[in-house]
Amino acid sequence: MSIKGIKDQTYYEVLEVRPTATPKEIQRAYEQGKETFDVDSLAIYSLFSEGEVKEIQEALEEAYRILMDEESRRSYDQSQFQMAGELPTEEPSKAREVFEEEKTYLSFTGLSFNTEGEVYRGKALKQIRERMGVDPQTISMETKIPIQTLEWVEEEVFEKLPPLVYLKGFLKSYAQSLGLDPPKVIEDYLHFMEESRKK
Amino acid sequence: MIWTIGGGKGGSGKSFITTNVGICLSKLGIRVVLIDADLGGANLHTFLGIYPPAVSLSDFIKKRVSHLNEVLIPTAVPNLQLLTGAQDLLNAADAKSVQKRKLVRSIQSLSSDTALVDLGAGNSLSVLDFFLMSDGGILVVTPEPTSIENSYRFLKSAFYRRLRQSVSSSSVKALIDDAMDQKNEMGILNPHGLIKAVKERDEGDARKVIEEIETFRPNLILNQVRSKKDIEVGFSIRSACLKYFGIHLHYLGYVVYDQDVNHSIRRRKPLVLENPRSRAAQCVMEIASKLARSHKMATRIKGYEHQGD
Numbered sequence: 001m002s003i004k005g006i007k008d009q010t011y012y013e014v015l016e017v018r019p020t021a022t023p024k025e026i027q028r029a030y031e032q033g034k035e036t037f038d039v040d041s042l043a044i045y046s047l048f049s050e051g052e053v054k055e056i057q058e059a060l061e062e063a064y065r066i067l068m069d070e071e072s073r074r075s076y077d078q079s080q081f082q083m084a085g086e087l088p089t090e091e092p093s094k095a096r097e098v099f100e101e102e103k104t105y106l107s108f109t110g111l112s113f114n115t116e117g118e119v120y121r122g123k124a125l126k127q128i129r130e131r132m133g134v135d136p137q138t139i140s141m142e143t144k145i146p147i148q149t150l151e152w153v154e155e156e157v158f159e160k161l162p163p164l165v166y167l168k169g170f171l172k173s174y175a176q177s178l179g180l181d182p183p184k185v186i187e188d189y190l191h192f193m194e195e196s197r198k199k
Numbered sequence: 200m201i202w203t204i205g206g207g208k209g210g211s212g213k214s215f216i217t218t219n220v221g222i223c224l225s226k227l228g229i230r231v232v233l234i235d236a237d238l239g240g241a242n243l244h245t246f247l248g249i250y251p252p253a254v255s256l257s258d259f260i261k262k263r264v265s266h267l268n269e270v271l272i273p274t275a276v277p278n279l280q281l282l283t284g285a286q287d288l289l290n291a292a293d294a295k296s297v298q299k300r301k302l303v304r305s306i307q308s309l310s311s312d313t314a315l316v317d318l319g320a321g322n323s324l325s326v327l328d329f330f331l332m333s334d335g336g337i338l339v340v341t342p343e344p345t346s347i348e349n350s351y352r353f354l355k356s357a358f359y360r361r362l363r364q365s366v367s368s369s370s371v372k373a374l375i376d377d378a379m380d381q382k383n384e385m386g387i388l389n390p391h392g393l394i395k396a397v398k399e400r401d402e403g404d405a406r407k408v409i410e411e412i413e414t415f416r417p418n419l420i421l422n423q424v425r426s427k428k429d430i431e432v433g434f435s436i437r438s439a440c441l442k443y444f445g446i447h448l449h450y451l452g453y454v455v456y457d458q459d460v461n462h463s464i465r466r467r468k469p470l471v472l473e474n475p476r477s478r479a480a481q482c483v484m485e486i487a488s489k490l491a492r493s494h495k496m497a498t499r500i501k502g503y504e505h506q507g508d
Contacts, residue, residue: 003412003445005391016438036435043435046348047443049388056442131427 006056010080011063014056019077023068024138030064031133120180120188126154128178143173150174158193200494201306203330205318206338206353207346212422213237213339215460216483217317218246219471223487225278226471229494230311232271236285236329237319243281247274248467255284259305260298267305276472280311296328303332313494320349327357331364334497337418337451340436342429347436355379358390358415358444365411366404371397390444415446420486421453429453452486454479 004013012019015029036043037056044053066072129139136154140147152160153170161167168186175185204213217233225231235243244251254270257263264270271280285302306314316333318326330336336357340350356379363375377383378393387393390412398405421433433450440448454460457479463470471480 003391003394003409006442016441032431032434033438035431036438041435042342042344042347042432043439045344045351047351047439052389 006052006059009059011067011076014059014063015067019081021067024134024142026064026067027135027138028133030060030068033060119192120175120185121192122154122156122189125174125178125180125185125189128180129154132178134178139174139177142177143170145170145174153189156193156196158197161193164190200312200335200497201303201314201316201333202335202337202490203316203318203333204337204339205321205326205330206350207320207340208349209320211320211339211341211346212454212460213319214243214246214317215464215470216339216420216422216454216486217315218243218469219480219483220487220490221279221315222276222469222471223484224313224315224491224494225276227487227491228278229313229491230278232280232282232306232309232311232314234285234306234314234316235281235283236326237317237321241283241319243317244272244283245467246464246469247276247281248469249274249281252281252283256282256302257284267309271309285316299325299328299332303329312498313490322353322356324360327353327360330357331361335416335418335493337420339420339422341423342421342425342432354417354440354444357417358412358446361415362393362408362411365407366397366401367407368401368404371401371404374400412445415444416449417446418449418451420451423456424453425456451489452482454482454486 006014010019012021015021015026015033017025017029021029034057035041037053037060039053048056066076129136136147136150139145140150143150145153149160149162149170151157153167153174162170168190171186171189172182175182204217207213214237221231221233233243233247235241237243249272252272254264254272256267256270259267259270267282270284271282274281316329318329338350338354340346359375359379363372366372366375374385374387374396375393377385378387378390378396381388385396387396394405394408397408419433419436421430421436424430424432430453433453437448437450440446455478457477459474459477460470460479463473466473470477471483474480475484
């Protein structure tokens with residue numbers, strides 16, 4: 001619970017993620033947190049003192065640094081949950097609660113931004129990815145799409161893209177990693193590409 | 200079920216949202232009463248395009264009529280009624296909590312399913328009490344520093360008032376009063392500091408305070424958003440509230456800035472009736488359907504409870 005002060009919170013609580021969060025989720029939570037607690041952020045205006053904001057910023061940085069490194073996260077988890085006498089998986093109710101909020105977040109924004117008729121062209125995919133706070137490296141690692149190709153896909157450098165069979169495969173895994181509907185993404189992208197070529 | 204709409208500042212769109220969400224709910228088959236409790240400018244009737252009503256809550260309070268039903272005003276929308284004059288009660292300096300509770304009970308006893316109470320931008324104790332007594336309090340905020348500042352001020356007052364009502368020891372009550380003053384001598388800077396201080400005095404009260412914090416779940420509607428970044432401000436506010444108060448603020452939704460809104464208000468025709476396909480109307484509809492879902496859930500739970508009785 002966050003009724004504890006920021007200094008008494010676990011790194012997971014600081015980032016508002018569940019203890020089983022993936023690196024991608026941690027990345028996204030960190031970037032959201034950074035935006036929320038930026039000195040110019042509207043959302044903290046008049047609520048926190050300068051000192052409190054600084055404390056939270058530092059806590060975010062530290063939590064991110066520890067949790068994004070596999071090794072240090074493991075040893076943190078060990079010390080943390082041994083001390084509490086429980087493993088992260090033994091907190092199902094809380095974990096689920098946070099997780100579900102996360103899901104609402106996604107469906108909420110998904111609903112809001114993919115207003116009907118939005119075409120999944122390269123630039124749109126890039127925008128969605130950036131909004132989720134995922135960097136190209138993470139996507140590339142996850143999908144095995146070479147980073148350069150990923151860039152060409154996003155920037156719509158069609159002449160550089162691989163043959164159609166490969167491209168379809170890439171688009172499919174890219175869509176999956178962003179939580180989008182793969183057939184729709186493939187259809188939109190290829191259609192857009194064809195239209196652009198005609199011009 | 201009683202929803203109260205408050206906080207923010209004048210012009211953040213509370214009356215617009217109350218009216219239009221109410222109409223959407225009534226379209227979904229829920230019987231709705233809109234209650235105008237705005238001290239500064241009670242004008243839900245104008246949003247609905249009807250003349251200032253001849254009867255009001257005063258007639259009920261002053262016992263000129265025997266039942267609250269008799270001061271309800273029908274509107275052109277099926278399932279939707281209007282009650283004005285609640286501001287008289289909230290404004291009255293001598294409004295005792297007994298009176299307020301009585302009003303809440305009378306509202307609950309109406310044959311409607313849902314009441315939406317427009318509290319206006321007020322910050323008075325009566326307004327706060329009403330906000331806290333309702334089943335769900337909704338803050339309407341625009342993504343501007345002034346609106347956000349006022350909303351946090353409102354939320355802080357409501358938060359501390361809720362805690363104060365829950366504890367029994369007078370020394371802890373005094374502590375909470377102190378905490379509201381940023382320059383208090385106790386050095387309590389924020390809710391976390393308060394909890395620590397309460398723990399030192401009274402373990403029992405500390406448990407109550409924590410329970411109150413965990414169960415305080417206000418809602419947020421962001422109005423007049425112009426960009427994706429504006430929409431994100433809602434999530435940031437949610438996170439800021441979690442970090443500062445330890446409360447779970449529920450981001451109910453947002454309404455985009457839309458010229459159609461101004462046109463509809465000028466023409467005194469509710470947007471969701473006049474222009475249901477406009478972007479703002481669609482946002483309102485989405486919020487209403489979320490409320491309808493929680494309404495359905497609540498009635499189901501209530502039914503279950505009655506069975507158990």
